[in-house]
Amino acid sequence: IMNEHTATALAYGIYRTNDFDPEKPLVVAFCSIGHALFSVSIVEFVRGKLNVLCERSDLVGGRDMDECLMREFAARFKKKTGADPLTSKKAAFKLEDAIGKTKKILSxxxxxxxxxxxxxxxEDFASNITRADFEE
Structure with a gap:
């Protein structure tokens, strides 16, 4: 059994083995951001072998980005109407669905x-967000 990044690195290396210099290593970073986990591996390739130099992960993922957008847009809606959509499950689900689409566009x-x-x-809700504002 091997972890996801090692498997990805192995697949990457198999198809590029002739591109690697036997004397000079090539270092590649493999990153993955999922719903709840961000992980990265730094892998060194030379012809015929790979060496995993470092692996790290953190419990932060797409759901945390969704939560930030939820809070931001809920605050904007509340400022406009006085109603908090996070206090209603139906409104929160509607907002969450729209945020998923917005996040994909923003990527x-x-x-x-x-x-x-x-x-x-x-009350209808419409707003915009820039990538720079989201990254703050």
């Missing part, structure tokens, strides 16, 4: 919008 663009009809108390 490839500098700005993304969010729009939810009848988020709470018959």
């Amino acid at each position: 490839a663009n500098n700005e993304a919008g969010i729009s939810v009809e009848c988020l709470m108390e018959d």
Whole structure:
């Protein structure tokens, strides 16, 4: 049994074995961010072998990004309407669904919008966020 990054590194190395210099190592970072975990491995390749130099992980992932966006957009909605969508399960689910789409758009663009009809108390919600604001 091997961990995910070692398997990825092995697959990477198998198909590029002729690209590696037998004398000069090539160092590659393999990163993965999942729902709840971020991990990275630093791997050194020379022709015919690989050496895992370092592996680290942290309990931070996509769900933490979703939570940050939820708090931000809920605060904006509350400022506009006085109602807090996080106090209603239905409104929170609607907001969470829209945030998932917004996060995907934001991963490839500098700005993304969010729009939810009848988020709470018959109030629609629309807003934008830039990648720079999200990264803060």
